[in-house]
Amino acid sequence: MNIMIYIVIFLLLITKFFDLHSTIIRNCENETNPVFRLLPKFIGKKARAYLIAFLAFFIIILVGTEMINTDSFLFKLLFVLIGIAISIIQMIVALKNYGICDKYKIISYVTEIIEQKYKKIEQKIY
Numbered sequence: 158m159n160i161m162i163y164i165v166i167f168l169l170l171i172t173k174f175f176d177l178h179s180t181i182i183r184n185c186e187n188e189t190n191p192v193f194r195l196l197p198k199f200i201g202k203k204a205r206a207y208l209i210a211f212l213a214f215f216i217i218i219l220v221g222t223e224m225i226n227t228d229s230f231l232f233k234l235l236f237v238l239i240g241i242a243i244s245i246i247q248m249i250v251a252l253k254n255y256g257i258c259d260k261y262k263i264i265s266y267v268t269e270i271i272e273q274k275y276k277k278i279e280q281k282i283y
Contacts, residue, residue: 168240169240169243177209249268
């Protein structure tokens with residue numbers, strides 16, 4: 158199971174990198190997260206990307222290390238399943254940001270569903 162955790166940690170790190178890189182390329186104007194949308198006004202766009210990268214990588218490594226050291230099979234299984242789901246979503250977002258989604262309708266369909274759900278949640282909060 159620990160090998161699966163290492164694989165998921167790698168997937169999370171690499172897909173987060175592509176997500177952040179693609180966000181920098183598209184100039185961050187369409188950021189959907191309201192907190193990170195405001196940060197460029199205070200610290201700049203590149204600094205925001207580096208801050209997000211640092212926080213994400215720190216959390217991934219911290220939680221991944223904890224999952225390797227835990228004895229709970231349930232926690233390990235949940236980490237692997239949730240990590241795979243997050244990796245898939247991050248990669249789809251990166252592909253959309255890079256403009257690759259226009260070629261593949263299934264990926265565009267998935268991102269549209271995610272955006273609709275996110276907008277509904279955002280409307281309820283604000």
